[in-house]
Amino acid sequence: SQELEQSPQSLIVQEGKNLTINCTSSKTLYGLYWYKQKYGEGLIFLMMLQKGGEEKSHEKITAKLDEKKQQSSLHITASQPSHAGIYLCGAAPEGGSNYKLTFGKGTLLTVNP
Amino acid sequence: KAGVTQTPRYLIKTRGQQVTLSCSPISGHRSVSWYQQTPGQGLQFLFEYFSETQRNKGNFPGRFSGRQFSNSRSEMNVSTLELGDSALYLCASSSGFGTGGYGDTQYFGPGTRLTVL
Numbered sequence: 001s002q003e004l005e006q007s008p009q010s011l012i013v014q015e016g017k018n019l020t021i022n023c024t025s026s027k028t029l030y031g032l033y034w035y036k037q038k039y040g041e042g043l044i045f046l047m048m049l050q051k052g053g054e055e056k057s058h059e060k061i062t063a064k065l066d067e068k069k070q071q072s073s074l075h076i077t078a079s080q081p082s083h084a085g086i087y088l089c090g091a092a093p094e095g096g097s098n099y100k101l102t103f104g105k106g107t108l109l110t111v112n113p
Numbered sequence: 114k115a116g117v118t119q120t121p122r123y124l125i126k127t128r129g130q131q132v133t134l135s136c137s138p139i140s141g142h143r144s145v146s147w148y149q150q151t152p153g154q155g156l157q158f159l160f161e162y163f164s165e166t167q168r169n170k171g172n173f174p175g176r177f178s179g180r181q182f183s184n185s186r187s188e189m190n191v192s193t194l195e196l197g198d199s200a201l202y203l204c205a206s207s208s209g210f211g212t213g214g215y216g217d218t219q220y221f222g223p224g225t226r227l228t229v230l
Contacts, residue, residue, distance in 0.1 A: 040201065041224065042222050097169045099144055099217075
C-alpha cells in the first residue's frame, strides 16, 4: 500500500520567515492534494497537483510536484500567524480510486509573532 | 454555497453502545467519503458512497457501516463501540465524477469528535 511521509513532523518559525514542507511517497505519485487543518477541526483544501513538474500558487503558498522524486513540496513565503496549523498531503493509491485517499501524518506549523 | 455539515459535533458514548453520525454534502455533490482520524494512525479512509451505493471501502471491521440517501446525505454507524473507536470522524464531499485521476476534489466537514468511555 502507498505511504506518504511528511517532513518535518513539526516546525516553529518566526513571523515573516519562509518555510518548506515535504511529502514523499513510497510509490509513484500521479497527483497530490494539500490540505490544512486547525487542531480538532476539518480539513481546508489548499491545492491539487496533477502532473509532474506542476506548480501552483495561492496567496503566499506554493506547491510543486516532482514525479521523478515521488515528492511534493509546499512552500510558504513570509509566514504569518494565520498560516499556523497542521498541513496534510493526500494521494490516491496507484491504480486506485481518487475517492480513497491516503494521507501523511501531517506537519504541525507554529508561527511566532 | 453552504459547506459540508456534520452532526453532532461531539458525542460521548460507552463501550458496547452504538452510534450514528450524519453528513450533509455540498449541494449538488453526490459522493461522500468518511475518514477516521486518531493521533496514532492519522487519517484513515473508511468508505465512500456515490448515488446511494458504496463504491470504495477501506480496511475497517464490519462494525463500521454506512449508507447514503437519495438526497446524498450520508450516515455512518459504528456498532459495539470500543475504546479504540475514539476519534475525529470526518466526512468529505465531492461531485463524484472524477475519472480515477485527480479531476475531483474532496471538501471536508468540521468533523464529529467521538469519545468512547
